[in-house]
Amino acid sequence: MGVKNISKLFDGSSYEHKKVVTFADLKDRKLGIDAFNQLYQFLSSIRDGTGQSLVDVSGRVTSHLIGILTRNSALLQNGVKPIYIFDGESHPLKSREKKRRADVKKTAQIAYDKAVSEGDTLTAQKFAKQLNYLTPQLLDDSKRLLTYMGIPIIDAPGEGEAQAAIMVKEGSLWATASQDYDAMLFGSTKLVRNLNITGKRTLAGGRVIDIKPELLELNVLLNGLNITHAQLIDLGILLGSDFNPDGISGIGPKTAYKLINEFKSFEEIEKNNTKVAEANIPYEEIREIFLNPDTHKAVKVDTSLTYDVEKIRSFLVDERGFSDDRYLRLIEKTGREIETLESQTSLDDWF
DNA sequence: CAGAAGTA
DNA sequence: TACTTCTGG
The missing domain is CATH 3.40.50.1010 (5'-nuclease)
Incomplete structure (x- = not known):
């Protein structure tokens, strides 16, 4: 959500x-x-x-x-x-x-x-x-x-x-x-x-x-x-994120923004607002999820893949019963457009 | 969702 | 033409 x-x-x-x-x-x-x-x-x-x-x-x-x-x-x-x-x-x-x-x-x-x-x-x-x-x-x-x-x-x-x-x-x-x-x-x-x-x-x-x-x-x-990125995260936690989906009752966008502006960080808000304090949200851990999430680093995007008209056709039409009347033209047209774009790109590279 | 077909 | 409804698998 x-x-x-x-x-x-x-x-x-x-x-x-x-x-x-x-x-x-x-x-x-x-x-x-x-x-x-x-x-x-x-x-x-x-x-x-x-x-x-x-x-x-x-x-x-x-x-x-x-x-x-x-x-x-x-x-x-x-x-x-x-x-x-x-x-x-x-x-x-x-x-x-x-x-x-x-x-x-x-x-x-x-x-x-x-x-x-x-x-x-x-x-x-x-x-x-x-x-x-x-x-x-x-x-x-x-x-x-x-x-x-x-x-x-x-x-x-x-x-x-x-x-x-x-x-x-x-x-x-x-x-x-x-x-x-x-x-x-x-x-x-x-x-x-x-x-x-x-x-x-x-x-x-x-x-x-x-x-x-x-x-x-x-x-x-x-x-x-x-606000800063860190404050946007705190704001998200106040409003309710996937990691604290209930949010805090009585605190919507307006109040949350006001609190961030006034107190600057979740810990300071917690000290000054009983509703926030009582919600007892593990904000440090949630912050860490947003700031330092589990990801693969330095992933390269594979640019060598190609559009294969026949594989698309046989999967959708032969295997899954798609109408070739309805989709084959689209599949083929896309293939042609990609080729046109690629030839233009290689020309651009040349000059 | 997106294109085709139908409607005015 | 522009807008609504239908169809796909």
Whole structure:
């Protein structure tokens, strides 16, 4: 879930904390995509009219494969360089957040079953979207397709966002791409949100709004809030992060920001605010997770991978029953566009 | 989610 | 043309 309500700190603020970008603006940029974050999005949004995941003839989910194919086709055609970063083991402090998510699913499952038995399809759809599981099969399939598309994969030892962040800091990636702001807390200097094509999103209320890719920069954010990176982390802990998901009752974005401004650090806030003190949050340990997370250091991005039209086709069409009518043109066009871009790049290099 | 098909 | 609804696996 990331840091609770952190966007409320920036939204409506006087400074420009984000700027809208196009895929053209991201040309030749290596983006570290938070794989789990994106796969969950695909799973919850790519569904049929009854709210069920799309599946192949033997019942295997294919929603994520459609998402990976279509999204990355657009990126690759525009010369954007996606790199998928998968989560590894989570920190022990995340267990509470994991339990919270499991409980949400349990509740959703009960509500789903009830809606189905009552024939309430609309409610059933709503809860079905919350019942997503990243199974080993699903992760393997994702990695297979990405590999066939020539897209590098990195398995993080811990949080994917932390791995992406360190690579952005080290310069091997240009930005982290995720919907969550956590990458900023992990120190990613750039974050791309809403990395989508159509720019439309259906909100909970059913209304459709325009969503465009946007770029956030850590230094802009910190300057705008007039705080340091360490203080942003403390702010995140006050609001409630994945490692203390309950946050502190009665302390939202406004109060948290005020406290940071007044007392500068978590230890000083704790001394001066009983609510914070009573919450008894292991802030030093959480800080350490954000400042010094478990990551692979000095990872190089493999740039030797190639886009393989035939492998993509045979996996999706032969093995998973995708319609060649619907997808072959896209697969082939992307291959041609990549070749065009590569020949242009090599010409640029020559001159 | 994203493109295709349908509608006005 | 612009906007909404449908479809995919």
